[in-house]
Amino acid sequence: MSLFADLGLRYPIIQAPMAGVQNSALVLTVTGAGCLGSLPAAMLSPTELANELARFAASGLGPFNINFFCHRQTEADPNALTGWQQTLAPYYAEFGVNAEATVTTPSRAPFNTEHAAILAKFKPAVVSFHFGLPEPSLLALVKVTGAKVFASATTVAEAQWLAGHGADAIIAQGLEAGGHRGHFLNEDLALQQGTFTLLPQIVAAVDLPVIAAGGIVDGKGIRAALALGASAVQMGTAFLCCHEATTSALHRAAIQSTQGQHTALTNLYSGRPARGIVNRLMRELGPLSLSAPGFPHASGALVPLRAAAEKAGDHGFSPLWAGQNVSGCRDLPAAALIAAWVKEAGLA
Structure with a gap:
């Protein structure tokens, strides 16, 4: 059974975590539609994070992805x-x-022990990271909850590093993607590639499920990513104008x-x-x-x-x-967007 079938997803679609333009409402709708809803946690206080996770627990739905940054905080x-x-x-x-x-x-706060304690209480199915992975002792606290760990890679070298340091799936973040670049091994932006160039290279380089992210806004894009070896796609920009987005x-x-x-x-x-x-x-x-x-x-x-x-x-x-x-941004309920993508991609 694939990782995504094991999570109970009907469709291989992940809603990208997008701080500042979403809250739990979008996550609940996406997960309710058979995909993986994601909550951005880097800009939430511990109390806010716990409250959002309590809403998820009360909903009876699942699975959910909780996303953290793991940059090295400096003064x-x-x-x-x-x-x-x-x-x-x-x-x-x-x-x-x-x-x-x-x-x-x-x-924005990097992942820390307080975050880990909240995860231990609510046990989300997926925890994802941007800018690499947290230090081994912190990552171990995530793993012990049973959560699957996803992490972003913007180069083949980053994908290989993540595969060797505890990730369960790799998010191949192409240059087209909105929001922060997930690079962490090298700051040279000249190394960054488009999604459909990066994706097959990462698929060939690691023995883990690979998620395509960047520039995918409709069913045709989903179908193309899956044809190039992606196990799932992550879509963010296409949700920006949906009713549940903030x-x-x-x-x-x-x-x-x-x-x-x-x-x-x-x-x-x-x-x-x-x-x-x-x-x-x-x-x-x-x-x-x-x-x-x-x-x-x-x-x-x-x-x-x-x-x-x-x-x-x-x-x-x-x-x-x-x-x-x-081009895929629509003033529609998120569930309607997903239904259209699923039909166009031939996933129904």
Whole structure:
């Protein structure tokens, strides 16, 4: 029996975890439709995470995937933060923002013992990681719950490393994918490949199920990924405009306009490359800038600026995460989207 059949999935479709544009509502709908719903946990407090998992437990549904970042948290460089505020100063002045209102607490926490304790209580079927895997002692705490461990790879070398360090399935994240790049062995973006180039190479290199992610927004994409050896697909951007997503009106409007067709990798919003729709900040500072503090410390200085701009109806300072292909975004219930994909892919 395959890993995904063993999980009880009717369809080999995983909803990508997308912080800031979803909560448990999307997860419950996707899992209820026979796919694997995913909850992003890196930006949740322990209390918020426990509350979301309690909702899952009360639903009687399953399985669920809980996703964590496992970056190595470092202290912010005060000089870098000051320089970043100085770079943003003209925008602060334009929107009447007080620079002292910036947030200094890191916006994203790496997987830790507190997270592990919550997982031990709720025992989700899948736990996935971005930026590699946690240290062995932490990973052991996940494994002992019985959860299957999925992890993102952006190169063949990363897939092989994950296979040798405890992953049960590899997410092959192509360059088209929205949100943060999952690279962890090498920061050279020139090594990054498109999904349908990367996927067959990883399938050939590891003896684990491989999940295709990036640029897949419809049944034809699902069918193509499965034909190239994927055991399942992970889809995120295609859910951004569905009814259960919490995507803001400004973000939805950008996706549905011609602007949504222009994305780029940027480090301005977090300090680490992530794909989003090009907006004013990215155009004027350049999408990749040495001025941005290291991950995840760049975001704090943007918090008050983003809030002020959005209040004025301006998304020029908001992270509009999206993949290169927004053509599958529809204003429909998630279950309706899944039903259409399943039919088109010939999975029904």
